[in-house]
Amino acid sequence: MIETFLMSFRLKNAYQTNGIIYSLKSIPVINRLLPVSLYRSPGLKIFANFVSILWEISSMFLGKMLYLFIIIFLLKDHMKSSPANSFMHMFFFLTITGGFLNTHIFHPTRDKYYAIFLMRMNAREYTLSNYFYFLLKIVVGFLPFTLLLGRLSGVPIVICFLMPLFVVSVKLIFTALALHDYVRTGHAKNENQLNPVALVGIAASLAAAYLPPFLGYAMNGAIFLALFVFSAVIAVFSFFYVLKFREYRSICKELLTADSFAMNKKSMAARAVQKSLQLNIDIKATSSKSGYQYFNDLFVKRHSMLLTKSAKDITLISLAALAFSIMACFLIHGAKPILNGMMLTILPYFLFVMYFVNRGKVITQAMFMNCDHSMLTYRFYRQPRAILLLFTERLKSILLINLMPALVIALGLPLLLWLTGGTNNALNYVLLFVSIIAMSVFFSVHNIVLYYLLQPYNIGLEIKNGTFTIVNSFTYFFCYFAIGKKVPTLVFGTLISVFCIVYIAVSLILAYRLAPKTFKLR
Amino acid sequence: MKLILNHVIKSFDKKEVLRGANFAFEKGKIYGLLGRNGAGKTTLFNCINEDLKIDGGSILLEENGVKREVCPDDIGYVLSTPVVPEFLTGREFLKFFLDINVKKIPDIKPIDEYFDFVKIGSEDRDRLLKDYSHGMRNKMQMLVSFIANPCILLLDEPLTSFDVVVADEMKTLLRQIKKDHIIIFSTHIMELALDLCDEIVILSGGILEKMEKDDLSNEAFKDKIIQALRKDEND
Numbered sequence: 001m002i003e004t005f006l007m008s009f010r011l012k013n014a015y016q017t018n019g020i021i022y023s024l025k026s027i028p029v030i031n032r033l034l035p036v037s038l039y040r041s042p043g044l045k046i047f048a049n050f051v052s053i054l055w056e057i058s059s060m061f062l063g064k065m066l067y068l069f070i071i072i073f074l075l076k077d078h079m080k081s082s083p084a085n086s087f088m089h090m091f092f093f094l095t096i097t098g099g100f101l102n103t104h105i106f107h108p109t110r111d112k113y114y115a116i117f118l119m120r121m122n123a124r125e126y127t128l129s130n131y132f133y134f135l136l137k138i139v140v141g142f143l144p145f146t147l148l149l150g151r152l153s154g155v156p157i158v159i160c161f162l163m164p165l166f167v168v169s170v171k172l173i174f175t176a177l178a179l180h181d182y183v184r185t186g187h188a189k190n191e192n193q194l195n196p197v198a199l200v201g202i203a204a205s206l207a208a209a210y211l212p213p214f215l216g217y218a219m220n221g222a223i224f225l226a227l228f229v230f231s232a233v234i235a236v237f238s239f240f241y242v243l244k245f246r247e248y249r250s251i252c253k254e255l256l257t258a259d260s261f262a263m264n265k266k267s268m269a270a271r272a273v274q275k276s277l278q279l280n281i282d283i284k285a286t287s288s289k290s291g292y293q294y295f296n297d298l299f300v301k302r303h304s305m306l307l308t309k310s311a312k313d314i315t316l317i318s319l320a321a322l323a324f325s326i327m328a329c330f331l332i333h334g335a336k337p338i339l340n341g342m343m344l345t346i347l348p349y350f351l352f353v354m355y356f357v358n359r360g361k362v363i364t365q366a367m368f369m370n371c372d373h374s375m376l377t378y379r380f381y382r383q384p385r386a387i388l389l390l391f392t393e394r395l396k397s398i399l400l401i402n403l404m405p406a407l408v409i410a411l412g413l414p415l416l417l418w419l420t421g422g423t424n425n426a427l428n429y430v431l432l433f434v435s436i437i438a439m440s441v442f443f444s445v446h447n448i449v450l451y452y453l454l455q456p457y458n459i460g461l462e463i464k465n466g467t468f469t470i471v472n473s474f475t476y477f478f479c480y481f482a483i484g485k486k487v488p489t490l491v492f493g494t495l496i497s498v499f500c501i502v503y504i505a506v507s508l509i510l511a512y513r514l515a516p517k518t519f520k521l522r
Numbered sequence: 523m524k525l526i527l528n529h530v531i532k533s534f535d536k537k538e539v540l541r542g543a544n545f546a547f548e549k550g551k552i553y554g555l556l557g558r559n560g561a562g563k564t565t566l567f568n569c570i571n572e573d574l575k576i577d578g579g580s581i582l583l584e585e586n587g588v589k590r591e592v593c594p595d596d597i598g599y600v601l602s603t604p605v606v607p608e609f610l611t612g613r614e615f616l617k618f619f620l621d622i623n624v625k626k627i628p629d630i631k632p633i634d635e636y637f638d639f640v641k642i643g644s645e646d647r648d649r650l651l652k653d654y655s656h657g658m659r660n661k662m663q664m665l666v667s668f669i670a671n672p673c674i675l676l677l678d679e680p681l682t683s684f685d686v687v688v689a690d691e692m693k694t695l696l697r698q699i700k701k702d703h704i705i706i707f708s709t710h711i712m713e714l715a716l717d718l719c720d721e722i723v724i725l726s727g728g729i730l731e732k733m734e735k736d737d738l739s740n741e742a743f744k745d746k747i748i749q750a751l752r753k754d755e756n757d
Contacts (some may be wrong), residue, residue, distance in 0.1 A: 283650060291621040295610075302609040374605035378666070379571060379594050380623065506668050 004122060005129035011119065018047040018491075027466035060141040068142075069467050073149045076212070077511060081218035086152035088220035091146075092227065095167050095211035099174035099196070100201045104134040105248075106178055107191045108255040118251050121311055123249035131242070135171060139164045154219050166228050169235035176238035179245050188254040239245040281443045295488075303366055307359065307401060314357045314405040322412040329419055342422035344428065347435060347492045348482040350409070355479040357405050360447025363469040366455045378422050378519045384516035390454070391452055391515060398444045406440030431493030436501035446475065449507040452515040455522065523549040524584040525592070525674055526571070527705050527730065531555030531578035532569055534563075539565045541728030542579065547704045549673070556706040561725045567676045568681060570706075571599045583673075592674070595626060598667030602679035604659035608652035612642060612662060615651060619666050626670055640665050653757055656683050664692070668699065675705045681714060693718050712744055724750050726730040736755055 021044060059454075072090045080085040087411050105127055112130075115121045141163035148162035182188050189195060194202070212218060219227075285301035286376055287294050299305055328335045375381045413436065414429040450456075450472075456465035525547040532540040539562040547553055557563045568574040570581055570592070582589045583596060584640060607615060616633050624630065637647050640661045651659065667675065677696075681689045696718065709715050715722055722733040724747065733750065735743050743749050 075602060281650060281652065283611075291618070294614075294621060295607075295618045299609060371607050375607055377601055377605045379599060379617075380670070381595065383594060386622070408677050 001125045001131045004125040005133060008111070008126055008130060009133075013049065015111075015114070016052040016055070017045060017048040020051050021045075022470075023466050024048075024466060027470070036075065046110060061144070064138075064141040065145045068145045068149050073153065076153055076213075079213040079218065080216035081213040082154070084156075085218035085220050086213040087150060087153040087155050088159060088221065088224045089213045090209045091163060092166070092219065093205045095170050096205040097202050097209065098167070100198045100205070102191055103171055103175040103178055104131055105175055105251070106189050106255065112252060113256040116249070117256065117466050123252050126245070127248040127252065129501045131175070135195050138167050138171065142167060159224055162225075162228050162362040169231040170230070172235040172238040172242060176241040179242065179251075181491055182247070182251055187249045188421045192253055203275055207245075218310060224258050232450050249329065292389045292393055296390060296397060299367070299371055300397050303370070306366055307397075307410065309365055310360050310362075311401045311404050314359075315408050318357075318405050318412065319410040322408065322416070325412075327415055329416075329425065336420040339416060340423075341422065342491050343417040343432065344423060346433070346484040347496075348485040348487050348488045350436060350484040351439060351496065352479045353409070354406070354436065354443060355475070357409075358402055358443035358447065360402065360444050362400055363401065364447055364451035365457065366457075367394065367451070372455075373457075373521065374521075382520065386514060387452075389517050391448070391511065393449055395445070400438050400449050402444045403437075406437055410436035410440075425490065428493075430487050431489055431497065435493040435497045435500075438497045444504060445504045445507055449511045452519050453514060455519055458522055489496065523673060523704065526580070526582050526584055526589070527570075527577035528582070529571060530566075530576050532565060532574065532576050538728055539649050540569065540576075543725070543728065543730045543731070545730040546584075547674075547706060547751060548698060549704050550678065550701050551720040552700050552705040552707055554722045554750065555706055555725060556710075556712070556713030556715055556722060556747065557708070557725035559710075563725055563727065564678060566725060566730075567599065567678055567706075567708065570674070570676060573595050593691065595670065596672050597674045597676060598670065599674040599676045600660075600667050600678065600680050602682070604663040604683070606651040606654070606659050606662050608650065611648050611650055612637070612654070612658075613647045615662065616666070616669075619669065623670050628671070636669060639668075639689075640695070657685060657688055658685065661688070661692075671702075671705060675699075675703050677705065677707045679709055680707070681709070682711070712747065714744070716740060722747060726751055726753055751754060 013286070068091075071094065072087060075090065076083045076086040080100050082088065084186070115126050127313045143161070146153065146155075146163040147157070149158045150163065151157065178189055281302050282304055283302075285298065285304070287297040289297050325339060329339060378385060413432040417423060417432065419431060450468060454465050454468045454471075456463045456468035458464045527543050527545045527547075529542040529544055530540050531538070531542055534700070542610060543566065544689070555563055562609070564572065569576050581592055582633070583592050595673070610618065613633055616636060618634070620627065620630055634647070637644070642658060642661055646654070646658065651662065654662065660680065664677075664680065674680075681692055696707075699719075707715070707719060723733075724731050724733060731750065733747055738746060
């Protein structure tokens with residue numbers, strides 16, 4: 001079994017390594033520095049191998065540290081119960097949530113498909129050895145942080161030591177249950193497509209994790225210990241069940257069909273796009289336009305479920321939030337000055353909001369998936385004139401779709417400012433309106449220009465362009481870090497509006513100059 | 523009219539795919555392009571269609587003794603895997619195509635006539651392309667390549683996905699239109715090439731070579747072609 005594991009580890013490492021080289025090659029400047037026979041070059045292989053192993057190790061620790069730190073450690077101080085009890089209580093129930101979410105065996109991944117079906121490795125040996133490695137990583141990865149953060153919260157040291165073992169116990173129990181379920185129903189559960197029972201379980205365990213400690217009812221050390229011993233006993237039985245189970249190959253066969261594993265690596269959004277693309281084409285829509293306008297018009301209408309409907313939903317939610325805030329002004333004593341102060345300082349926060357409500361990325365994905373990946377094979381569609389005509393049409397559509405919610409927010413904020421007592425400087429009203437609209441236009445333009453300049457997708461909607469990933473992450477982090485920064489609206493509004501206008505102008509010029517060359521299939 | 527390839531060179535990284543390919547394809551003939559897997563047939567098509575830039579040589583069109591560059595409107599390229607915009611119906615796709623090419627198509631006919639031409643039934647014309655079968659998508663793709671009436675037609679394994687009846691229809695159709703076109707047809711199926719094509723050209727070792735049938739029997743001609751294709755191994 002150890003041999004199987006080592007083989008599978010080497011296999012995984014090999015394609016992770018090639019994946020790293022591939023990503024390096026797709027970054028423009030670095031690409032030129034790298035030689036052609038890259039995948040053979042031993043030096044680079046060693047480097048990528050090193051990165052790959054580093055990633056394996058850091059993912060073992062980093063994820064678990066962030067998990068403990070962000071959703072347990074930071075929140076414990078907001079609970080009524082003592083920090084130690086809150087920590088244990090949240091850890092207990094969130095571990096159960098984790099049991100529903102990931103048992104490893106029922107998680108369809110590409111490496112499993114390659115190993116079991118392409119390389120014909122023994123399914124049971126492969127699954128079990130990787131499963132035990134997964135459990136080992138849990139113990140090693142969790143222990144330092146349950147000790148560190150647990151002790152900082154005042155959790156008894158014995159419990160800190162037992163916590164990782166508790167996670168392992170829960171994983172074993174859930175795995176055994178799922179295997180037993182497979183024997184009973186003949187159906188393997190797929191952890192990328194959660195069933196209703198699992199969803200209810202996740203919701204219930206999440207509620208159980210946070211509500212009781214918030215209200216002051218968290219478990220203490222004694223209860224945690226008792227529950228641990230209880231679960232550990234069941235886990236021992238589960239362990240033998242998992243070990244003796246024989247039908248791993250048939251489970252893998254069901255999980256790792258072409259479409260379930262192919263979908264795995266994609267983000268939820270991309271998957272949703274692909275799914276709704278196949279389902280929600282509105283055949284009844286028609287258009288009276290002609291040429292490229294006709295084409296784009298039908299595209300937008302046929303995909304209205306995907307494109308305009310969510311923008312309308314967001315508009316409604318924004319309206320509701322606005323109505324709620326207005327009501328709060330009049331009904332809750334003391335809300336007015338707080339809201340007034342907010343209107344004058346929290347504009348940076350709206351950078352993230354506007355980033356979040358913008359549909360640009362989904363729209364470009366839909367454009368690619370259901371239109372461009374086929375149309376770009378036609379030569380007439382790739383003529384500079386055609387690309388630019390359609391770009392203009394699409395830019396209009398994308399702007400209009402995103403302006404719906406943006407208008408509500410852009411009018412709502414100055415309205416709130418006025419209702420809560422106004423301001424001495426009338427420029428604030430204007431800036432609130434202008435900067436929200438500017439941000440909306442900015443994100444719309446940003447998304448479509450990036451799409452036309454980098455065209456990052458392959459047919460599976462996987463992103464195959466390092467630059468695109470970098471620019472996107474940078475945009476996200478920039479917006480994310482704007483949260484919580486209190487800058488006077490006068491300053492931030494002016495800066496962001498100017499920035500947006502300049503950016504929009506520059507990127508549109510770039511798009512019109514370069515898109516005919518860059519907009520193509522990968 | 524002739525399509526003249528003059529010492530066309532194309533390589534990827536260090537792999538030379540086309541090593542100075544020379545050939546003159548003439549109007550009124552269907553050329554069967556044969557080559558082994560990876561010999562570069564699709565690369566050659568992509569070069570003619572300017573999807574790929576050639577590294578050396580030239581690809582020119584000779585009309586009444588005057589040579590000129592090949593422009594996009596000269597070429598219709600039918601890919602082996604048909605790709606069509608799934609969110610449109612067959613009729614809408616054609617309407618869109620006619621709309622944007624209105625100036626280039628000399629005598630635009632009613633849309634239904636085009637459907638009749640490739641024998642797509644009236645019940646299928648208003649269905650979404652995503653619900654079309656592989657063969658029907660391929661017909662649509664061929665249709666839009668024919669409508670604009672380009673003088674050069676590049677067909678990359680176009681008949682393999684059709685059932686025998688449709689394949690026969692398409693063969694008839696290609697024979698009908700060949701007098702006004704230069705048709706280059708790549709395939710792996712020797713019988714098809716011998717049956718449909720007027721000339722057999724093989725791509726081997728990065729160069730193009732015309733296979734003369736002389737007065738060989740079909741069997742002997744086949745052997746000759748296979749021998750020529752085998753050369754690739756010995757190189």
